[in-house]
Amino acid sequence: MNPVQLLDIDGELRPHPDWPLDVTPGLCRDFYRRMRLARQFDQEAQTLQRQGELGLWVQSLGQEAAQVGSVTAMRSTDYVFPSYREHAAALCRGITPAELLIQWRGNRHSGWDPDRYRFHIYTLVLAAQLPHATGYAMGVQRDGADEVVLAYFGDGASSEGDANEAFNWAAAADVPLLFFCQNNQWAISTPVRTQMRAPLHQRARGFGLDAHVVDGNDVLAVHAVTSGVAQRLRAGMGPAFIEALTYRIAGHSTSDDPGRYRTDSELDSWRARDPIGRLKRLLDKQGWADKAFHTEVDEECRTLAATARSVCRDLPLSDFSAVFDTVMAEPTSLLAGQRRQYLEFVDSFED
Structure with missing residues (x-):
């Protein structure tokens, strides 16, 4: 199955008959702004870790479209179970820089109230959040709530027993749960090609999940597919699985050196598919963003970076x-x- 794509790497729109989306200037500007802010925050946190202000950081660099496109397709009342790299999604939900950084500074187990943001705390143990998400979705089902549960995880986590048990459990119970896999091609230093012999979306179908594959660096396609799948889930047709093909531009974490296991040519080929650059090309070609807009976004990014630096150093120590x-x-x-x-x-x- 070819991944769904609505925006090619040259910034040209490619409408998809099965996944319609009303592509407006406002929608594209909003996605661009959200991705730019997420990348700025991510890069600032990386710098703070290198300066000794954070104990560890795991970057979302390159995966902004997969996260922004998917989380904005959900309702604010839908509950989200992240893993540990969903900074762009967290920012979209309104979680603040201080709340995001405090865990990585080692001051607290988590920095935000999950119920307030409908966004669970980060889970560092691979796939441990997936059985939790399944159980939560069973509660939603039994309450008769008009709610969809969204669970993020990576390709590496899909090899864990917890993931496979959750897939089967969710399918057997027919719960309103959307498994969203950010396939960033690497499980630390293990490439997808040696992890598994069948694509993730094909494996998901074997469990009885409604499975789809999308260009994870195309924010419009991700949004369209996630919106459509969420609508089906709300109609009682779940659970479902989306495989978003993307790439982890940085290392697995600040403790990892990706130069030891992947080539510069591979990295360059994925940089050419950068989700932010792709959307900017669309904005420029269509004349949907003027100089004033870009100046405003640049200033927002500088302000966010300064805020992240300030709040990080001011975080109180815990006993x-x-x-x-x-x-x-x-x-x-x-x-x-x-x-x-x-x-x-x-x-x-x-x-």
Whole structure:
């Protein structure tokens, strides 16, 4: 199956008969702005990590279209289960830079209220969020709510047992759940071609899921397909699976050196398909964005970067010694000793 595409790499519109979308100047400008802001924030967080302000960072560089196009196709009341790289989707839901950064600074397990944003906390254990999403969708189904659950994960996570169990469970229970796989071609240093012998969307059909594949660097196609699939789910035709073919431009995380396992030519070929550049070419060709618009977006990006730097350094430290009080119902000598060792370790640092 060929991936659905509405916008080619040259910025030309290619309407799709099965996935209609009212492509307006306003819609395209909105998507462009959201992707630009997401990339700016992502790059700023990467820099903060290199400066020692964050313990770790996992970039979403190159995957902005897959996230912006999909999350904006959902209702604000639809619940989202992310993995750990969905920064663009989180920003679209209104989560602030401080709320996004605090976990990676090591100050707290998570920085936001999931119920407020209808966006669950990040899950760093591969595919662990998928059974949770399935169970949540079963609750939605039993409540009779007009709600769709969206679960993000990557191609690497699809090889986990949790993922395959969730696919089967969701299909058997017929729940309103949309599995959204960002196939960024690499599970850390393992390429897709050695992970599996069948495309992900084909495997999904084997579980009984309504499966689709889309050009994940085409924000218009992602939005159109996600909107259509969500509508089917709301009509009781779920669950479903979307494979968005995209690419992880950066390393798996700031602890990874992708130059050790992939070639410059591969990277260059995907940079040519960059989702932001592709949409900008459409805006320029159609005359849908003038100089004032681009200046405004540039200024928003600079402001967001400055905000991220400021709030990151101002994040309050948490007292993690309390974790030893909640492990066991009754304190033990072992826990007391570990607590003492932790406090001695913390005291060893200079202010």
